[in-house]
């Protein structure tokens with residue numbers, strides 16, 4: 001009888017990291033890090049990246065995306081004394097995290113990864129760049145500064161990673177990204193990751209990618225291990241309800257999202273007054289304050305981190321038990337990103353959203369986006385002084401999940417191709 005050929009992905013699922021064809025030094029680093037099997041995005045993306053093809057990924061955060069691109073990139077690198085790979089990240093924290101992961105996975109390989117971002121002095125970056133790192137992980141603004149001063153040489157670049165591109169779009173970085181891409185060699189491999197793909201990103205993808213393979217790992221769906229709840233409350237009792245929630249549940253690590261920096265500062269102050277151990281993170285805080293807040297929260301020095309959306313994308317905090325949206329996010333993508341901080345790597349997590357009258361449109365948009373209705377909760381024993389006025393809600397329609405268009409569009413676009 002003829003033997004049925006098994007799909008390569010199945011084989012990797014069965015046989016784990018060792019069947020991905022990665023070099024031994026990388027497998028050693030992965031084992032040392034304690035990973036026993038590759039995640040879905042790693043199974044799908046690593047073979048494509050190893051083959052040298054371009055790739056678009058709509059991967060959910062917290063799924064092991066960084067290793068999915070760092071491992072195959074490192075596989076092909078050795079000490080060249082030239083910059084071969086550039087990774088662009090929207091925020092300093094993400095850039096730091098990704099560069100750390102390159103260093104961890106590449107610890108048994110003689111390659112040098114450096115980090116370039118704003119908010120810190122130029123001195124160390126200049127020193128590192130002069131050592132001609134094989135991998136540069138950067139935020140766009142500071143990289144452009146260095147490029148303008150001739151501190152970075154991208155002539156030998158053969159791999160470009162544009163990570164969290166929807167976040168770059170939100171932060172107004174796409175013009176900078178285009179300028180950087182325009183100065184990279186045309187013959188290269190390009191990997192583009194974005195949780196959502198609005199038209200601007202589709203246009204960028206058509207311009208930067210050449211017949212990309214697509215890897216879709218549950219875009220715009222929060223991890224299934226997260227339980228969601230909406231707590232309707234009158235605006236005047238929001239903080240009281242937050243405190244009551246914090247007291248009721250045995251929270252170990254709670255990330256609270258506020259819409260504004262001033263709001264985040266106020267909540268943090270009030271929580272401190274209520275004897276909670278709190279750190280704050282938003283873009284008005286200095287880089288060292290942001291680092292201290294994040295490190296303290298990761299270590300458990302602070303049980304609560306109050307943040308604006310700067311912390312909602314990609315930041316890797318292993319054990320966030322609860323995410324609380326003190327303010328409902330304005331845009332549904334942000335809900336998914338905020339919630340992505342909990343339930344990471346298949347752990348359980350709770351996502352709580354405080355909801356006030358007048359916010360029904362936002363709530364409906366979120367429910368449409370994630371394709372399900374979130375249950376409404378009332379906190380037992382909490383004295384609701386005002387009954388929250390809820391506007392009548394219409395049933396939600398399932399939203400079509402938009403991924404990247406097929407390549408035919410990029411063929412039609414007539415834009416620069418490699």
Ligand code: AMP
Nearest residue numbers: 035037038039061062063064065066067
């Ligand atoms: P990322 O989506 O890249 O932010 O990764 C999320 C977390 O998953 C990070 O803490 C990684 O260290 C971890 N991780 C990545 N790959 C694996 C794996 N194969 N097994 C277990 N943890 C992993």
